[in-house]
Amino acid sequence: MLFRILHDEASGVLSYLLGDEATREAVLIDPRSSDRVVLDSVLHAERLKLRWILRTHDHEGAQPHEARRLLAWRVPLVQGRERTGVTVPTDGERLPFGNEVIQVMHTPGHTRDGLSFRWRDRVFCGGLLATQACPLQPQPEDAAALWDSVRCRLFSLPDETLLFAGHARRSRVVSTLLEQRRWHPQFAALSRDAYLARMAAKVRGVGSAGNGRSVASAR
Template sequence: MYFRILNNETSGELTYLLADLDAREAVLIDPHACDLPVLLALLAERDLRLRWVLRSHHHDALQPEEFGHLALLGAAVVQGDALAALSLADGVVLPFGGELVRILATPGHTSTCLSFGWRDRLFCGGLLAVTACPHQQRPADPEALWDSVTQRVFTLPDETLLFAGHEQRVRAVSTVLEQRRWHPYFAGQTRDEFLAHMAALPDKK
């Protein structure tokens, strides 16, 4: 197996490359159009065929050309508002080589956010990085966000590794146990307290 983290130092956005080197098949999680030359070079370097482009969330209203550019990668683009068109749904597994990635519907940061489970890891985009997204600094649906985090993410095994879509205090990875105990917005909070904190977040300038 091959696993690579790519960090866009300008935006703080993170992209993940997963590959089965024996089968020469790969998945990209949260790629960005501005990084296409680097991503294509990485795939070509190891002669990898891209099976899936997985987007935990997107802001295509702000970046209307992004989807079209990502389609140039030549693989199906999986995102929350396109699951039905691809005959996919919550809980479906996507194969690449001898590996599987599971889709989890985790709305909240945006109304159609997805997370992707692979082995002992969950790639959860902006779900836990509540104010770190450069395109949207407060959740679109705080109620759904609370439910997604507390009912879907925090119920996973303690040792599950959580990979963010954005840098948060220079960290890309944590664990379910760590976030459940110490997350600044979720740990030790009631649902009402969390929603009050979200309502008090300043609007993006």
């Protein structure tokens, strides 16, 4: 198997390439349309044919045309949010590429239609564990759903599962599930109620700061 990581240090965004060397079929997870030239060069150099584009989340407001640009690759685009031309998978659906299979996990929270993708001993979980690293959305769309996705779904997997983030700002790209279950500063250290209270306080703080700036500029 081929496995490549593309990391944009300026934004912290991570993209992943999986390739089956036997059949030369490949999958891209969370690619950016702006990186197409680079990604096409990698696919060409490795003699890979793209089978799927998988997105853990879609920032519709900040990137209204991104899905359309990704569809220009002319391969199935899989994501949780419905849009014209995209494939919205069912929970647990298995997506084959070559001799490999990726399993879909519905994990809303960072965005309301968020997905994770499980392959072998790895899960590509987008912004589930590091939502504040996302440049387009530093707070979860649905904090309660995020808690349930992490604690009830992600944390039910084996300890040795490797978790690959969708964003990383001066932090690790990959960790083990055991590590996150034991030491994550929010999901391991807080109760559900305490976590939701903290998220609500952050939202109120952002709103207050925004109001303050508006008043100051009006003066």
